[in-house]
Amino acid sequence: MEEEPDWWNSNKEGIQRSLPPSTGLARKRVCLTMDMKESSSWSNLPQCLLELILERLILPDRLRFSSVCRSWNTAQAQCLHLPVSRLPFLVFRRGRSSIEFFSLTEKKIYKMPMPKCETPLSHLHCASSSHGWLLFISTNKNETGFLFNPFIKKCVRLPNRKIGFLGLDCIFFSTPTDPDGIFHIMEGGQRLMLCSLKDPSRWSIFDQSEQGNIVSNTIFCDGKLYALNDDWTLAIIDPLFPHNITNVNMEKPRHSPRIPGLRVRDRPSHEYILVESSGEILIAKIIRHGLCNVTCEVFQADLPRMKWVRLENLGDRMLFLTRTTSISVCASEIGCKGNRIYYILTLFDSYVEFELGSKEMTTHSIPVDDDDARICEWLTTGLP
Amino acid sequence: MASTSNSTSSKIITLRSSDGEVFEVEESVALESNLIRRMMEDDCANNIIPLPNVTAPIFYLVIEHCKKHAEMKDNKEKKKELRSQGEELLKSDPHTYSNLMEAVNYLDIKSLMDLTAQWLADFLKGKSPRLIRELLKIKNDFTPEEEAEILERNRWAFD
Numbered sequence: 001m002e003e004e005p006d007w008w009n010s011n012k013e014g015i016q017r018s019l020p021p022s023t024g025l026a027r028k029r030v031c032l033t034m035d036m037k038e039s040s041s042w043s044n045l046p047q048c049l050l051e052l053i054l055e056r057l058i059l060p061d062r063l064r065f066s067s068v069c070r071s072w073n074t075a076q077a078q079c080l081h082l083p084v085s086r087l088p089f090l091v092f093r094r095g096r097s098s099i100e101f102f103s104l105t106e107k108k109i110y111k112m113p114m115p116k117c118e119t120p121l122s123h124l125h126c127a128s129s130s131h132g133w134l135l136f137i138s139t140n141k142n143e144t145g146f147l148f149n150p151f152i153k154k155c156v157r158l159p160n161r162k163i164g165f166l167g168l169d170c171i172f173f174s175t176p177t178d179p180d181g182i183f184h185i186m187e188g189g190q191r192l193m194l195c196s197l198k199d200p201s202r203w204s205i206f207d208q209s210e211q212g213n214i215v216s217n218t219i220f221c222d223g224k225l226y227a228l229n230d231d232w233t234l235a236i237i238d239p240l241f242p243h244n245i246t247n248v249n250m251e252k253p254r255h256s257p258r259i260p261g262l263r264v265r266d267r268p269s270h271e272y273i274l275v276e277s278s279g280e281i282l283i284a285k286i287i288r289h290g291l292c293n294v295t296c297e298v299f300q301a302d303l304p305r306m307k308w309v310r311l312e313n314l315g316d317r318m319l320f321l322t323r324t325t326s327i328s329v330c331a332s333e334i335g336c337k338g339n340r341i342y343y344i345l346t347l348f349d350s351y352v353e354f355e356l357g358s359k360e361m362t363t364h365s366i367p368v369d370d371d372d373a374r375i376c377e378w379l380t381t382g383l384p
Numbered sequence: 385m386a387s388t389s390n391s392t393s394s395k396i397i398t399l400r401s402s403d404g405e406v407f408e409v410e411e412s413v414a415l416e417s418n419l420i421r422r423m424m425e426d427d428c429a430n431n432i433i434p435l436p437n438v439t440a441p442i443f444y445l446v447i448e449h450c451k452k453h454a455e456m457k458d459n460k461e462k463k464k465e466l467r468s469q470g471e472e473l474l475k476s477d478p479h480t481y482s483n484l485m486e487a488v489n490y491l492d493i494k495s496l497m498d499l500t501a502q503w504l505a506d507f508l509k510g511k512s513p514r515l516i517r518e519l520l521k522i523k524n525d526f527t528p529e530e531e532a533e534i535l536e537r538n539r540w541a542f543d
Contacts, residue, residue: 046486064516
């Protein structure tokens with residue numbers, strides 16, 4: 001186990017904030033043809049070759065690539081369909097002014113400018129994330145908050161109404177399949193707010209307090225919304241008709257009691273996080289022992305047989321979880337190890353890595369040397 | 385009398401580069417190229433196959449890489465060797481490297497397209513546009529306004 005390259009453990013190398021030193025080799029030899037026809041060949045590489053290169057780069061590298069010359073810029077603009085690495089950034093804030101992203105692959109920090117807004121960052125709570133968007137809830141009485149996508153630099157204001165209690169139970173997700181982007185905010189499992197990026201000033205609000213007692217985050221899977229009720233039934237919400245909620249009576253796993261209600265959930269004992277993972281619906285049950293020790297159990301929904309089945313192995317998947325966000329990533333695609341769960345301990349500025357097979361837990365502290373830093377969320381770029 | 389016992393296993397294909405040099409290549413190596421394969425299937429390759437888009441030095445490089453690539457299967461040492469050669473070429477003679485990529489693309493040799501793209505991608509990782517231009521000798525053809533706009537749009541990725 002020890003000899004694997006461990007790109008999580010960034011402290012070893014420190015954070016690389018500056019560019020790597022020049023190799024020094026570049027000027028060693030000047031090639032013969034070069035001085036006659038500078039750069040022509042690189043600028044003329046066909047699009048298909050440039051795409052082969054681009055698909056091997058993570059987003060920050062792609063953006064730098066696109067800034068080298070015109071033809072590379074065009075190539076990048078034309079191949080926005082290429083998938084970027086799904087590995088999420090670790091979002092954290094430091095001090096009062098900036099939101100920062102830690103790239104796990106590069107072990108590098110990126111600073112993102114926040115949108116101009118009246119509320120100081122210290123009064124904003126980063127409540128959830130989904131497909132490139134971060135949900136900020138204001139802790140000021142008279143303000144609500146906004147959705148912010150730092151990659152495409154867009155903001156959407158929340159409806160002007162009181163949200164949740166401190167917004168702590170706000171769960172946000174966007175529908176990845178909709179080109180216009182539909183935002184869903186599930187407020188305390190009671191109210192669903194919908195908005196389309198096409199018309200970001202208009203929110204539709206649906207009251208759902210009559211329906212079950214939702215105790216998990218909400219996920220989007222195969223055209224439907226899913227959430228978990230306290231008796232292990234699965235609430236299925238039709239996103240087109242949010243009043244239509246079907247509760248599927250799932251047989252609960254053996255020896256599993258009723259799930260404590262939403263408000264009790266704030267006690268650091270158990271959390272139930274729904275995950276969409278390669279088309280399957282999973283529950284990650286996070287069990288907190290003491291303050292910082294975490295173990296995890298995973299159940300998979302067997303919808304045809306209406307039961308929850310315990311999963312002993314996640315195979316090639318890595319799950320990145322917070323209470324409100326769940327991301328499943330294929331490990332081999334990005335050169336990592338699967339069967340692992342990553343969970344942020346917001347209050348302790350660290351995240352744990354839990355290996356489902358060996359049940360071993362490793363704690364990673366936030367990779368910055370700063371007491372002010374606070375980890376908030378995982379965030380994928382949301383690009384296709 | 386020369387023995388002809390291995391005539392079937394190592395048929396020789398004759399190819400001509402754009403600058404007129406003639407190469408004799410084993411069929412197994414030549415067939416790594418889908419372009420040559422198609423030409424042979426279409427039976428338009430009875431004599432010498434012309435390659436109007438590839439110069440002799442580049443074609444020599446391609447052949448060398450093809451041979452090494454065939455050898456490297458299941459051989460980690462060879463794989464490493466080929467990789468470090470590719471990286472060395474990229475650093476010392478980026479122009480030739482870009483020609484190699486174009487030639488491999490033209491000849492449609494999938495394995496080498498992937499490899500050369502991977503080496504280049506690894507080389508680009510973490511480098512600023514300015515450094516990339518300097519190392520690969522690429523001309524900055526943006527107007528100052530365009531460059532400022534791009535920098536502003538992607539500022540977070542440059543800091």
